[in-house]
Amino acid sequence: MDLIPTHGGYRNLKSFQVAQVVYDLTVRFCDRYIEKRSRKESIMIKLLIIALVILSLPMLTLAQKSRQAFAYDYTIDDLPNGLRLVTVPTDYPNLVALYIVVQTGSRNEPEKGKSGYAHLFEHLMFRGSEHYTGQERDEVLKKAGADSNAYTTDDRTVYHEVFSKDDLDRILELEADRFQHLKYSPDGYKTETKAVLGEFNKNSANPEEKLFEVLRATAYQRHTYSHTTMGFIEDIEDMPNQYEYSLQFYSRYYRPEYTTIVLVGDVKRDDALAMTKKYFGAWKRGTYVPEIPGETEQKEPRENHVDWPSETLPLIYVAFRGPAYSDYKKDKAALDLVAPLAFGENSDLYQKLVLQEQKVEELSYSFDDHVDPELFYVSAKVKDLKDVDYVRQQILDTYKRFSNEAVPQAKLDSTRSRLRYEFALSMNSSEAIASSLANYIGLRRTPLTIDKLFALYDTITPNDIRDTAHRYFVDSHRTIVTLNTKKEVAK
Numbered sequence: 001m002d003l004i005p006t007h008g009g010y011r012n013l014k015s016f017q018v019a020q021v022v023y024d025l026t027v028r029f030c031d032r033y034i035e036k037r038s039r040k041e042s043i044m045i046k047l048l049i050i051a052l053v054i055l056s057l058p059m060l061t062l063a064q065k066s067r068q069a070f071a072y073d074y075t076i077d078d079l080p081n082g083l084r085l086v087t088v089p090t091d092y093p094n095l096v097a098l099y100i101v102v103q104t105g106s107r108n109e110p111e112k113g114k115s116g117y118a119h120l121f122e123h124l125m126f127r128g129s130e131h132y133t134g135q136e137r138d139e140v141l142k143k144a145g146a147d148s149n150a151y152t153t154d155d156r157t158v159y160h161e162v163f164s165k166d167d168l169d170r171i172l173e174l175e176a177d178r179f180q181h182l183k184y185s186p187d188g189y190k191t192e193t194k195a196v197l198g199e200f201n202k203n204s205a206n207p208e209e210k211l212f213e214v215l216r217a218t219a220y221q222r223h224t225y226s227h228t229t230m231g232f233i234e235d236i237e238d239m240p241n242q243y244e245y246s247l248q249f250y251s252r253y254y255r256p257e258y259t260t261i262v263l264v265g266d267v268k269r270d271d272a273l274a275m276t277k278k279y280f281g282a283w284k285r286g287t288y289v290p291e292i293p294g295e296t297e298q299k300e301p302r303e304n305h306v307d308w309p310s311e312t313l314p315l316i317y318v319a320f321r322g323p324a325y326s327d328y329k330k331d332k333a334a335l336d337l338v339a340p341l342a343f344g345e346n347s348d349l350y351q352k353l354v355l356q357e358q359k360v361e362e363l364s365y366s367f368d369d370h371v372d373p374e375l376f377y378v379s380a381k382v383k384d385l386k387d388v389d390y391v392r393q394q395i396l397d398t399y400k401r402f403s404n405e406a407v408p409q410a411k412l413d414s415t416r417s418r419l420r421y422e423f424a425l426s427m428n429s430s431e432a433i434a435s436s437l438a439n440y441i442g443l444r445r446t447p448l449t450i451d452k453l454f455a456l457y458d459t460i461t462p463n464d465i466r467d468t469a470h471r472y473f474v475d476s477h478r479t480i481v482t483l484n485t486k487k488e489v490a491k
């Protein structure tokens with residue numbers, strides 16, 4: 001029977017496999033309970049069964065879809081110049097969220113003395129372009145009632161706006177102009193570098209930001225994650241002298257092959273594609289690929305300390321080297337689950353240190369998705385300096401416990417369903433969908449990676465959790481940094 005051609009990969013589809021089971025069971029049921037009739041009638045019954053199965057396929061697909069973490073239909077279009085357009089029509093009326101994701105963050109700053117430029121560009125991109133001054137740009141956006149902003153991370157820079165669907169054409173034209181023809185004077189450039197220095201100083205005045213800076217610089221020695229997104233202070237101070245270099249940075253990274261346009265909301269794919277081709281089609285592909293140095297093997301635990309000049313609660317960060325983002329290797333997914341199980345608000349440690357003993361004001365963990373291997377770290381704000389060593393030991397014991405004992409299956413199950421549920425719940429507007437997509441677009445340029453990641457979570461067993469923890473939470477890959485008020489040290 002050749003109703004379905006044999007070349008397709010449909011046999012791998014879950015819906016096909018489910019249909020196959022339904023078919024087999026029905027045939028067996030018929031064989032057993034329905035009287036044997038003539039051969040002809042039996043063929044008729046089989047055909048009837050096949051028809052029923054085919055009719056039920058859309059329902060099965062629908063059921064399968066509800067298991068997908070990213071539940072929206074979307075299209076991906078690639079222009080010949082390497083630019084990618086991801087269009088996600090939603091039922092939220094009138095508004096469109098535009099997120100332009102550039103796969104360039106502070107990770108892309110491997111040259112000595114040149115950290116902080118991805119973030120500097122987040123500022124420079126608002127200073128005007130060939131056809132629009134910064135002020136003209138603001139006026140167009142203001143008229144459209146558009147909320148325009150940007151942010152930079154280690155791995156990406158994202159420019160975003162939300163506006164009425166009628167303004168899509170106008171705003172894409174405006175965006176295309178600054179992405180292809182950014183224009184800023186040496187004076188304007190200098191002004192922006194000063195703003196960035198001010199921002200660095202403001203951040204560094206925050207003990208938590210400062211300690212994070214020290215954690216990065218201690219844990220990484222070669223890789224660009226050794227500096228934060230802001231960059232090293234000496235590089236930021238040198239920025240005013242680097243106008244020419246800034247032009248080079250722009251021509252390297254503000255290129256279609258690094259850029260993905262994400263449109264979410266009241267938008268049609270054909271219209272979006274036509275406008276994208278019209279305004280971004282002539283953009284020239286670049287040639288630059290940075291060489292990001294791999295981090296060297298860490299052979300022994302590291303520690304660092306910050307004496308803080310003013311009154312503040314003691315801080316301790318306990319970090320281990322973790323893996324890079326992956327939607328097919330189990331390591332990252334397993335550690336994503338360890339984090340809330342071991343250190344989240346429902347964890348034994350949190351209950352003990354924060355709620356029962358009340359020795360810790362804040363306990364949290366961080367293990368963000370990154371292009372390259374990232375730190376897994378736990379941070380505690382301790383109420384009293386004399387308890388820092390105790391808290392440190394409690395955190396280390398918890399890391400050890402999860403490396404040696406398997407978590408109860410039920411706990412693991414509820415943690416992963418909470419992850420899925422929270423993700424689904426966060427998608428409550430076109431802007432929220434686009435915003436959460438931006439992270440994954442920055443990593444893999446496709447929403448598909450979200451479904452793969454959540455499918456991977458479903459495969460993780462308690463033994464996977466223990467074995468992965470055991471491999472990553474080893475003393476030689478550990479970095480601990482602490483901070484407390486200077487005078488307290490003298491006590």
Ligand SMILES: [Zn+2]
Nearest residue numbers: 119122123199
């Ligand atoms: Zn900034």
